[in-house]
Amino acid sequence: MTTPQDELLPGTRRALTHRIAVAQAEGRAPSLVASVVRDGRTVWHGARTSVDGHASDENTQYRIGSVTKTFTAVLVLRLRDEGLLDLGDPLEKHLPGTGAGDATIVDLLAHTGGLAAESPAPWWERTPGTLRPELSDVLGEEPLRHPVGRRFHYSNPGYALLGALVEKVRGAAWEDVLRREVLDPLGLNATGVRPRAPHAGGWAVHPWADVMLPEPVEDLGRMAPAGQLWSTTGDLGRFASFLVRGDERVLGLRSLQEMRTPAAPGAAADVVTGYAYGLGMELRRSGERLLVGHSGSLPGFLASLTLSVDDDVAAVVLANCTSGVPTATVGAELVRIVADAEPRIPEPWRPSRDVDPAVLELAGQWYWGTHGFGLRLTGDGLLSLEPLAGPGRRSRFRANGDGTWTGLEGYYAGESLRVVRRPDGSVDHLDLGSFVFTRQPYDSGSAVPGGVDPQGWRGIG
Known part of the structure; x- marks a missing residue:
């Protein structure tokens, strides 16, 4: 009509x-x-x-x-x-x-x-x-x-x-x-x-x-x-x-x-x-x-x-x-x-009804090596990963119901995102198609491939 x-x-x-x-x-x-x-x-x-x-x-x-x-x-x-x-x-x-x-x-x-x-x-x-x-x-x-x-x-x-x-x-x-x-x-x-x-x-x-x-x-x-x-x-x-x-x-x-x-x-x-x-x-x-x-x-x-x-x-x-x-x-x-x-007027923002604490724990800043990313839990139940600055790989992820997530677009389309936890249940890192994302750049407390130099970060001289 x-x-x-x-x-x-x-x-x-x-x-x-x-x-x-x-x-x-x-x-x-x-x-x-x-x-x-x-x-x-x-x-x-x-x-x-x-x-x-x-x-x-x-x-x-x-x-x-x-x-x-x-x-x-x-x-x-x-x-x-x-x-x-x-x-x-x-x-x-x-x-x-x-x-x-x-x-x-x-x-x-x-x-x-x-x-x-x-x-x-x-x-x-x-x-x-x-x-x-x-x-x-x-x-x-x-x-x-x-x-x-x-x-x-x-x-x-x-x-x-x-x-x-x-x-x-x-x-x-x-x-x-x-x-x-x-x-x-x-x-x-x-x-x-x-x-x-x-x-x-x-x-x-x-x-x-x-x-x-x-x-x-x-x-x-x-x-x-x-x-x-x-x-x-x-x-x-x-x-x-x-x-x-x-x-x-x-x-x-x-x-x-x-x-x-x-x-x-x-x-x-x-x-x-x-x-x-x-x-x-x-x-x-x-x-x-x-x-x-x-x-x-x-x-x-x-x-x-x-x-x-x-x-x-x-x-x-x-x-x-x-x-x-x-x-x-x-x-x-x-x-x-x-x-x-006449640009589209967005729908009013509304908070999520229920949030799984184990998923909310993942939100925030992550690093792939030294490249900073933000992981956001969106209102439609997806995870959204994008660089903190500049160009880079970004994707949304859909939950599979078993603790893993599947990429929906871009480089990570079809790739699996999973949370790797320590024996005490705390999060060690995120594994995204074998890429390790840690809370700090090359976090020495996480299982970074190839290990982290024990002398840590340093300046010149």
């Missing part, structure tokens, strides 16, 4: 309207619609020009192209969370005979399966899916372009395979599973594999003249899980809220955080460079802000879904032209306009 427009300040609303007006005019789009979601609710919607003779709004369908991949990834993560497969399983284990080699499910999700970017000719986005009735038609005779798991190489056929995997495990068509397990529970009633009124028509705009040509609308068949869906700014706003918060009826927050984490190897997985790919989600840097989501295109349509989890602001941008509008850039700027003009 759309909330009143006055939830944003007038200046913010005007800046948003100006940005999409510039995008529509400079991009020469027959129409462009956009919305902004803040704190899980749609707080702004804007539209420029008209769609096929009628005004566009948050209920007007556009084709969303590869934003579909995020929906498909959610279905695959659901299978994993139900214990029906492991992301490290080779595809062959569940869907034999595809010719996709040893690519694992996570390889396909992260575009590291070595598969070709596109299916064999003719161009699948502009021809009927009936030309590719079998997976072998999608993959071709030589499906691999790179060694499996070695390189990020965006692959549309890889998501066709994931859709087929969902069908095989569920025993139902991909679109039926999507409707039953994601669209209906989230109330995305205007999202589907086929258009329904009101919807935009797709257009190609001549690059050297202000004239247009209608683009064909094809059913993509086997390639549908890579880019078939139609949706609206209203529905995608609700989907964006789900991607930030999770919904136990569909997918929990921990799995969504996994989707938002870089998964591809090498430089392409280094979000510091500006772009990375997780599991069905793109990650981009916009200044100091990390944005996640997905962009999409099909002949006649452009789309983007952009989220700043830290700001709890999302933007949806949809246009009905083959090229011209940088929807991902526009989406990032809509997020920036709102997040910078």
Whole structure:
């Protein structure tokens, strides 16, 4: 449900309207619609020009192209969370005979399966899916372009395979599973594999003249899980809220955080460079802000879904032209306009209800060699380790229930933190993946690897 427009300040609303007006005019789009979601609710919607003779709004369908991949990834993560497969399983284990080699499910999700970017000719986005009735038609005779798991190489056929995997495990068509397990529970009633009124028509705009040509609308068949869906700014706003918060009826927050984490190897997985790919989600840097989501295109349509989890602001941008509008850039700027003009007001600080004295004892200053760190017990029950000054390794840790903790991000992601105690029960040191953290630099009273010089610290002369 759309909330009143006055939830944003007038200046913010005007800046948003100006940005999409510039995008529509400079991009020469027959129409462009956009919305902004803040704190899980749609707080702004804007539209420029008209769609096929009628005004566009948050209920007007556009084709969303590869934003579909995020929906498909959610279905695959659901299978994993139900214990029906492991992301490290080779595809062959569940869907034999595809010719996709040893690519694992996570390889396909992260575009590291070595598969070709596109299916064999003719161009699948502009021809009927009936030309590719079998997976072998999608993959071709030589499906691999790179060694499996070695390189990020965006692959549309890889998501066709994931859709087929969902069908095989569920025993139902991909679109039926999507409707039953994601669209209906989230109330995305205007999202589907086929258009329904009101919807935009797709257009190609001549690059050297202000004239247009209608683009064909094809059913993509086997390639549908890579880019078939139609949706609206209203529905995608609700989907964006789900991607930030999770919904136990569909997918929990921990799995969504996994989707938002870089998964591809090498430089392409280094979000510091500006772009990375997780599991069905793109990650981009916009200044100091990390944005996640997905962009999409099909002949006649452009789309983007952009989220700043830290700001709890999302933007949806949809246009009905083959090229011209940088929807991902526009989406990032809509997020920036709102997040910078009206920063998120933090929740009031509240003290923890119950604190285990054995855990509270760990809070405070620690040293790895001579490098000082602070260990803080946060209100959500995690431990947070970070340098006392300057750059350095930092991470949060989740309790395992047995006195150990597991790192959640950065260098220490997946590493074990444990407390090593002396015979009298007092804390000797922290062991973090074999690194020893002591209360004082090279504490002579603790089990420091290699020992501590018995003469202790000294000056010169």
